[in-house]
Amino acid sequence: MKLKKWWVIALIMILPLLFIMGNLKKKTIETAENNLKTINKYKNIKRVALTFDDGPSSECTPRLLDILKKENVKATFFLVGKNIKENEDIVIRMKNEGHLIGNHTFNHSQLTKLGFDEAVEEINTTNAWITNISGYIPEYIRPPFGSFTDELLSETSMSVVMWNVDPLDWKYKNKDIVTDKILKNVKNGDIILMHDIFESSVDAAQTVIKELKKQDYVFVTVDKMNSNKQIIRRDK
Numbered sequence: 332m333k334l335k336k337w338w339v340i341a342l343i344m345i346l347p348l349l350f351i352m353g354n355l356k357k358k359t360i361e362t363a364e365n366n367l368k369t370i371n372k373y374k375n376i377k378r379v380a381l382t383f384d385d386g387p388s389s390e391c392t393p394r395l396l397d398i399l400k401k402e403n404v405k406a407t408f409f410l411v412g413k414n415i416k417e418n419e420d421i422v423i424r425m426k427n428e429g430h431l432i433g434n435h436t437f438n439h440s441q442l443t444k445l446g447f448d449e450a451v452e453e454i455n456t457t458n459a460w461i462t463n464i465s466g467y468i469p470e471y472i473r474p475p476f477g478s479f480t481d482e483l484l485s486e487t488s489m490s491v492v493m494w495n496v497d498p499l500d501w502k503y504k505n506k507d508i509v510t511d512k513i514l515k516n517v518k519n520g521d522i523i524l525m526h527d528i529f530e531s532s533v534d535a536a537q538t539v540i541k542e543l544k545k546q547d548y549v550f551v552t553v554d555k556m557n558s559n560k561q562i563i564r565r566d567k
């Protein structure tokens with residue numbers, strides 16, 4: 332009789348313990364499965380960077396920013412310094428809405444055709460304007476026509492951003508052609524070059540965003556594009 336009582340007590344004590352242990356094991360398996368799902372999700376992620384040169388433009392850029400905001404897409408803008416004047420609110424908006432602001436020289440100059448000091452000034456003045464307005468110090472430059480020198484870049488300590496996909500939007504100024512050229516050529520990790528000074532380019536960007544979202548692309552700013560060979564990073 333006494334022995335039987337002890338068995339009952341032991342059973343009452345052990346049962347909840349077994350229950351807790353069982354639950355813990357289940358939870359551990361669930362966590363491991365979730366982690367694996369997350370890892371696979373990131374492995375399969377396709378990244379693309381939309382970049383817009385030559386703005387800001389009071390006619391086109393605000394509409395593009397509206398589209399990007401609605402689609403929750405972050406882009407990179409390479410600004411021409413002289414176009415910032417009277418468009419300061421657009422620059423502030425870019426910064427506040429999470430876009431990356433880069434340098435595209437002050438006068439859209441071909442830097443390799445200028446004297447060294449003049450070329451440095453083109454870059455530094457544009458950076459100063461952007462910083463004065465937005466508080467942000469640009470780290471990335473897209474040199475107009477892709478022309479630059481190593482000396483220039485070590486002097487200014489900036490990273491250079493070229494591109495992989497060029498739909499020649501400035502030449503065609505046609506939404507359908509530009510959209511088509513981008514969608515036919517884009518692949519994981521690419522940087523797309525466009526200009527936010529043409530209505531047709533803004534229209535194309537809207538369609539490209541919708542189509543690439545359907546293909547599970549995520550849009551990142553160029554600083555989040557780790558392995559792209561079109562970015563030449565400078566050591567600080």
Ligand SMILES: [Zn+2]
Nearest residue numbers: 384385439475
């Ligand atoms: Zn340009």
